[in-house]
Amino acid sequence: MSHTSHIAVIGTGPAGLSAAEALSSRGYAVSVFDQMPSAGRKFLLAGRSGLNLTHNEPLEKFLDRYGAQRDWLEFAIRAYPPEALRSWAEGLGQACLTGTSGRVFPTVMKASPLLRAWLARLRAKGVLFEMQHRWIGWDEDDLLVFETPQGPKHIKAAATILALGGASWARMGSDGRWTKTLPESEVAPFKPSNCGFRTDLGQEFQERHQGDVLHSVNAAFEGAQARGDITITHEGIEGGPIYTLSPPLRDAVLKDGEACVTLDLRPALSEGELTERIAKIRPRESLSNKLRKIGLSAVARAVLHGSLPTVQKPENLAHAIKNVHLRLIGIETVERAISSAGGLRRSALDDCFMLRSRPGVFAAGEMLDWEAPTGGYLLQACFATGVAAALGVESWLTRNAT
Ligand SMILES: Cc1cc2nc3c(=O)[nH]c(=O)nc-3n(C[C@H](O)[C@H](O)[C@H](O)COP(=O)(O)OP(=O)(O)OC[C@H]3O[C@@H](n4cnc5c(N)ncnc54)[C@H](O)[C@@H]3O)c2cc1C
Incomplete structure (x- = not known):
């Protein structure tokens, strides 16, 4: 089924791209925006150390890795569990292996072939990519405002998914500047996680x-x-x-x-x-x-x-x-850490990852205030919350159409 609603996804990391994929598979017209000139830069960086996609351990144990935030992320991860992530990678032609520690990697141990195949599939599905678009907030008519090399752009979207990442490795695009756009009370300060x-x-x-x-x-x-x-x-x-x-x-x-x-x-x-x-x-x-x-x-x-x-x-x-x-x-500074803690507070979002203060705007990935150890738990939660936010968009649009 195809829909006329146009959905904006901001951020081309794993959370944003998995949200875009879930929405385009459901027939929505999706545009993906990113401030960087090319997509998925931090994902590519993660691939330099082997790209540990997820972990092959019993789901209960897996969920415990999210500590105090387990019950927040649980429904998203149960709906999109480690096996789903592995078969998704294999569906893109990237066979996976499980290391002795239970960590799951693409056999090529890097992210570039996976990202290339993923972007090609998204484009083939009609997802539009708008690079060098830095989202800076909303205008008085609630249109999304982007800074672009051609000047400011105002874009109307039926729903939006923010997938702007945390605050480590700012030069990959995840610079955490988005925190200034949202009310201070909704955002927990960033702290280094998985750091030296x-x-x-x-x-x-x-x-x-x-x-x-x-x-x-x-x-x-x-x-x-x-x-x-x-x-x-x-x-x-x-x-x-x-x-x-x-x-x-x-x-x-x-x-x-x-x-x-x-x-x-x-x-x-x-x-x-x-x-x-x-x-x-x-x-x-x-x-x-x-x-x-x-x-x-x-x-x-x-x-x-x-x-x-x-x-x-x-x-x-x-x-x-x-x-x-x-x-x-x-x-070690948050800039050099593998990931960051902090970000959008759980209290700022409803159970479908929609901002309580902005109906129709959802959030996913590392920009949410959870943390987990390395071992595939970070990417798994980014993919799973991306898909969950996409499903949230669908049910919100359906509810609002009636
Ligand atoms: C060295 C390193 C190795 C890692 N290895 C692993 C690993 O093996 N396994 C694992 O699970 N995790 C790993 N990670 C962590 C993992 O890469 C991140 O958790 C994951 O990329 C976060 O995904 P995301 O989609 O939430 O955000 P990101 O991947 O950070 O993407 C966010 C995107 O939003 C864009 N953006 C931000 N602000 C704006 C704005 N205002 N306007 C427009 N666009 C904007 C950014 O340019 C960026 O492209 C590693 C991280 C690092 C640094």
Whole structure:
């Protein structure tokens, strides 16, 4: 069935494009706008590190990754679950694989072929793309106003979906400037999420070890823990386990100025097993050799340095190796974070993601105030809320036509 209503989708990230696809499949005339010269720039950037589309784990566990916002996103994700996202990618000719950790990637491990095929399919369905159109709000007649290279444009839409992204990596287009367009009370300030932290390990350590990786370590903070690789950066640390723990670590650093994360440098061995291994090494070996012989890399030995016990009995060393206390004294800026927390508050939207203050205007994706760890949970929620907002548009238009 085709409709005469013209729908505007603003933002060509995964949330906007999935909304556009759902609407055009239902016969709506859709125009997609973006301030950048080309579509899906952050999606392409995400593809540079493998494009982790979603995660193959039981749905209950999957939904728990959204923490306090689980019940907000749940209906959208149940309606568009991980299998739907995977078959969508496969429908665009991109076979997917599930890694050992359960993460789902396109086998080519990048986003460009997927985005190319997606844009071609959208164009074939009649979706119009208007690039270099920066949305700046509404005029007195409620028309959408865009800044374009040709000057301001005013556009009428029967319904609008805002999919403007969060505030990390502003140069990809998601600059968060849209927050100025909406009432302040409806928007929670942006904070970095899935971000790195500054440590107190000192400039000399950072410079010497920048780029080095602590492989397969366990990080713990306030009862939560995550395992994986941690990379030393110019000023601190970053990587999977730190990203996973980033919401509570960030909130602690914001509140107290610091947070202490505990690292287990040999999580595959229990403290008893590690003690036994150390005890078997000849006592006359230097400490450095002992640590090397139990598999600690140069960077792991350097991180351990500040936590070494004064009496270096095997059990003391084993305990220290499994309990390195690392002080985090600053947070990476939102600009460099993988994602952002904050954005349009849940209270500003109804159950269909429509703005309570602006009937007919919906929102989707990372611009909504939720956060989740990396692992495919970000993209999954962007796609799912894009589709949910599109369905919201359809039911709102249907209700208003009668
Ligand atoms: C380095 C990196 C790696 C990542 N890897 C992964 C990963 O592997 N898996 C995963 O799940 N997630 C990953 N992410 C996160 C993921 O890319 C984002 O969560 C996702 O792109 C957000 O989608 P979105 O559609 O909500 O917004 P975006 O993709 O940010 O798109 C928003 C769009 O809105 C446009 N826009 C903004 N304001 C305006 C305006 N005023 N007028 C017009 N247009 C505007 C922007 O130009 C942009 O194109 C990664 C992110 C980064 C930075």
